Amino acid sequence: MKTKNIIIIAILICLFAFVVTHTGFAHGDGNHTHPENEIGIDTATLWLKLTDAKKYSVSWQTAAKVFKSAVTADQWAKAAASARDPLGDLVSRDLFHDQLTTTLPGMPDGLYLVLRYATRFANKAHAVESITVMKDPDGTWRVAGYFIK
Numbered sequence: 338m339k340t341k342n343i344i345i346i347a348i349l350i351c352l353f354a355f356v357v358t359h360t361g362f363a364h365g366d367g368n369h370t371h372p373e374n375e376i377g378i379d380t381a382t383l384w385l386k387l388t389d390a391k392k393y394s395v396s397w398q399t400a401a402k403v404f405k406s407a408v409t410a411d412q413w414a415k416a417a418a419s420a421r422d423p424l425g426d427l428v429s430r431d432l433f434h435d436q437l438t439t440t441l442p443g444m445p446d447g448l449y450l451v452l453r454y455a456t457r458f459a460n461k462a463h464a465v466e467s468i469t470v471m472k473d474p475d476g477t478w479r480v481a482g483y484f485i486k
Contacts, residue, residue: 385466391422393417396480401473427457433455444481467484469482
C-alpha cells in the first residue's frame with residue numbers, strides 16, 4: 338500500500354472517531370459525551386437492575402424526592418409489578434436516546450437527563466422504556482420518572 342493511501346485511511350479513521358465521540362452518535366441524538374450523561378446513565382442502569390430484579394421497594398427508596406412524593410412505596414411496588422410482571426424477563430436493553438436538559442414540563446428547573454431504551458422482554462419483543470434522572474439538591478443523580486410503552 339502506498340504511503341499516500343495509508344495517510345488518507347488514517348485521516349478517515351481519526352475523523353470517524355472524532356464524529357462518534359463528539360456528536361453523541363454512539364447513543365443516538367443525545368449529548369453522550371457530556372460527563373453528566375455518563376453519571377446519569379450509570380444511575381439509571383443501577384436503578385433499572387433493581388426494577389428488573391423486582392426489588393421495587395429498594396428502587397423507590399433510591400429514587401428522587403419528586404418520584405417519592407408522587408407515589409408511595411406500596412403504590413410504586415403495585416404499579417411496577419402490574420406493568421413489568423406480564424412482560425416477563427428482560428432479554429435486552431439498548432440506549433438509543435440521551436438528552437441533558439434543564440427544563441421539563443411540570444417540573445422545577447434543574448438538571449435532568451432523559452433516557453430512552455429499546456427494550457426486549459420475554460413476552461414483549463418491542464418496548465420503549467423512558468427514564469428520567471435528575472440531579473437532586475445534594476448533587477446526587479436519582480431517578481425522577483419511569484415509563485414503559
